[in-house]
Amino acid sequence: MISDKLKKVILEQLNLSDFDIKDETVASQVPGWDSLNHINIILAVEKDFGIKFKGIEILKAKNIGDLQKLIDSKIVN
Template sequence: MQEGQIYERLNVIFGDVFDDDSLALKAETTADDVDGWDSLSHIRLVLSVEKAFSVKFSAAEVGKLKNVGELVGLIQSKI
């Protein structure tokens, strides 16, 4: 799966989790850039991403992520 396709799917997932279809993710996007991105929504987001891409992340992998670009890289490494 190409990076652009991953971003397309992530935009839909983020829109669902944060109830905001206007989000436009970039590699530099962080939790500070998204209204409502707290610890609970972070868990919902990770579970939604795992389900959508049929992957599993360890707690250590998730804890190291600094932005959406790193999430995309992690997804690419798993599929």
């Protein structure tokens, strides 16, 4: 389940008012999520959640559900 906080960060970075984001949603399905915005989203997530990703962790994430799980695991630890 995608948290409201993550959804808010993504929508803010992409200048979207709303978009239905599910666990299985992939970047290419979200309007405006190009390679440059990808980096902006990752940086915004790191800043807003106060966490730091390893490069390989981001590469392994196949969809937004994986990104949520990664954030959750970082917050718990």
